[in-house]
Amino acid sequence: MASPTIIEGNLYCRGEISSQSMDIPSGTVTNADVSASAAIASTKLGHRNQLLYADGSAVTAATGSRIIGIVQGTAGSILEIRASAITANLSGAVVALDLHKNGSTVLSGTFELNDTQADLAVVDGTSSISSSVLARGDVLEVVLTATIGGGTLALGVAVVVSIDEDAA
Numbered sequence: 001m002a003s004p005t006i007i008e009g010n011l012y013c014r015g016e017i018s019s020q021s022m023d024i025p026s027g028t029v030t031n032a033d034v035s036a037s038a039a040i041a042s043t044k045l046g047h048r049n050q051l052l053y054a055d056g057s058a059v060t061a062a063t064g065s066r067i068i069g070i071v072q073g074t075a076g077s078i079l080e081i082r083a084s085a086i087t088a089n090l091s092g093a094v095v096a097l098d099l100h101k102n103g104s105t106v107l108s109g110t111f112e113l114n115d116t117q118a119d120l121a122v123v124d125g126t127s128s129i130s131s132s133v134l135a136r137g138d139v140l141e142v143v144l145t146a147t148i149g150g151g152t153l154a155l156g157v158a159v160v161v162s163i164d165e166d167a168a
Helices: none
Strands: 047-054 064-070 075-087 094-101 111-113 133-135 139-147 155-165
Touching: 047 064, 064 155, 075 094, 075 111, 094 155, 139 155
Parallel strands: none
Antiparallel strands: 047 155, 064 139, 075 133, 075 155, 094 111, 094 139
């Protein structure tokens, strides 16, 4: 490597600067430094997705499963899982929630909507995530186990799973 030229102070150039390579220190290019018209290809970006399972407002929670997404990026990770119900469980009813990847749970244990929560209360199951790694083609599925327990099951259950994916 040739001896570097060191400039003490600011440098201003009215034209273009060209080089064979450039080492830009981490953290120096911010969102404001990227032109709104830069037209950066989506293949060079990461993607955050909110995958949703949602029953209608009058639909009673029921045991079953539903595919909520298929990973499209080359790799990714599960960031969080949260759930709510329009009308909460009553008198001992419980809806246990699980998240599966390719048919197997990625949680250390289920989390639940139960009769101690109010209507529209959001329950965070993120701390239960035990395996967050994703790869292209992974199928994500929400699994519900509804237990009436002598009460009334929730109406309008919704589950949101946030994931990040690297570009395809």
